[in-house]
Amino acid sequence: MxxxxxxxxxxxxxxxxxxxxxxxxxxxxxxxxxxxxxxxxxxxxxxxxxxxxxxxxxxxxxxxxxxxxxxxxxxxxxxxxxxxxxxxxxxxxxxxxxxxxxxxxxxxYIPFVKITGFDAGAKFKRGQAYPLLWKSGNMGGQIDIELYKDQSRVGGDRNVPNSGKYEYAFEGSAKPGKDYRLKFTNTRNRDEATYTGYFQIVPKIPIVIKVGALAGLAAGAYLLLNSSGGSESGGSSAAEPLAGHPDFPDP
Incomplete structure (x- = not known):
C-alpha cells in the first residue's frame, strides 16, 4: 500500500x-x-x-x-x-x-531530428553495426548518439555528423537484455535530445548454439577416446603395447 x-x-x-x-x-x-x-x-x-x-x-x-x-x-x-x-x-x-x-x-514537440525506419521492440546483436537513419530540419553540425539501458548510459559515439545516416556498432560489452534505447543529442544545444523506442540487445552468437558446439566437441572427444579398440566383450583394462609400432617392439 x-x-x-x-x-x-x-x-x-x-x-x-x-x-x-x-x-x-x-x-x-x-x-x-x-x-x-x-x-x-x-x-x-x-x-x-x-x-x-x-x-x-x-x-x-x-x-x-x-x-x-x-x-x-x-x-x-x-x-x-x-x-x-x-x-x-x-x-x-x-x-x-x-x-x-x-x-x-x-x-x-519540435524534435531537432526525427528517427526513421527504426523498429521499436527489435533485437540487435551486440558488437554488430546497424544503419541508422533520421531526418532533420537543420542538417549540419554534429550530434551525439548514445546507448542507454533505462536511465543509465552504456556507451556511444560523440560528434557524429548530422547527415541523416550513420552506421552504429552496438557495444560488445553491453549485457543482453531489454530496456535499451538510443539517445540523439544536439552538441550545440544539449537541451535538444530525442530517444528511440525501447529495444533488446542479444548475444552475437546465441548461447544455445555455443552450448551445442561444446557438447559436440565433448562427444567427438569421447568417440576418439573409445575408438582405440578392445575386445568385443569390452576389451581389457590393462595397457598393452601396440603391435608393430616402432616405439614398442614386440617382446
Whole structure:
C-alpha cells in the first residue's frame, strides 16, 4: 500500500500552448494498487501538432520529470481526449510519507531530428553495426548518439555528423537484455535530445548454439577416446603395447 496522501492538485504548464487554440484539461485521477493513473485531454485546432508531455511531483519540488511512467507521456503525443499516464509511484519513491502534488507539463514537440525506419521492440546483436537513419530540419553540425539501458548510459559515439545516416556498432560489452534505447543529442544545444523506442540487445552468437558446439566437441572427444579398440566383450583394462609400432617392439 502507498504510504502517502495524494493531493488532488494539478498544475498545467501551458505557457507555450496559449499562443494558439490549445487547451489541456485534467479529467480524473485514480489509485490502482501501486499505480496512479492520471487522465487528461489535449485539445488543439491543428491535429497534426505533437506534444512533449511530462509528469512531475512535489517530492523534489517539481525539479525533474518522473521516470517510472508509461502510457501517453513523453514525446510525440497527439491531441485527443482521455489520454492516460500511469505512474508506478511505489517503484519511484518507495515508502514516501506525506502529502504529494502532481503537475503535468505540456509543450509543442519540435524534435531537432526525427528517427526513421527504426523498429521499436527489435533485437540487435551486440558488437554488430546497424544503419541508422533520421531526418532533420537543420542538417549540419554534429550530434551525439548514445546507448542507454533505462536511465543509465552504456556507451556511444560523440560528434557524429548530422547527415541523416550513420552506421552504429552496438557495444560488445553491453549485457543482453531489454530496456535499451538510443539517445540523439544536439552538441550545440544539449537541451535538444530525442530517444528511440525501447529495444533488446542479444548475444552475437546465441548461447544455445555455443552450448551445442561444446557438447559436440565433448562427444567427438569421447568417440576418439573409445575408438582405440578392445575386445568385443569390452576389451581389457590393462595397457598393452601396440603391435608393430616402432616405439614398442614386440617382446
Amino acid at each position: 502507498l504510504k502517502y496522501r495524494l493531493l488532488l492538485f494539478f498544475a498545467l504548464s501551458i505557457a507555450a500552448l496559449k499562443l494558439t487554440a490549445q487547451t489541456v484539461t485534467m479529467e480524473k485521477i485514480e489509485l490502482a494498487g501501486e499505480l496512479i493513473n492520471v487522465y487528461y485531454s489535449l485539445d488543439d485546432s491543428n491535429p497534426n501538432h505533437e506534444y512533449q508531455i511530462d509528469l512531475y511531483s512535489s517530492k523534489d519540488n517539481f525539479a525533474e520529470p518522473l521516470t517510472k511512467v508509461s502510457g501517453e507521456v513523453g514525446a510525440e503525443i497527439k491531441p485527443g481526449v482521455y489520454h492516460m499516464i500511469s505512474w508506478n509511484a511505489y517503484e519511484e519513491i518507495g515508502g514516501y510519507e506525506g502529502e504529494l502534488a502532481l503537475e503535468i507539463r505540456a509543450r509543442v
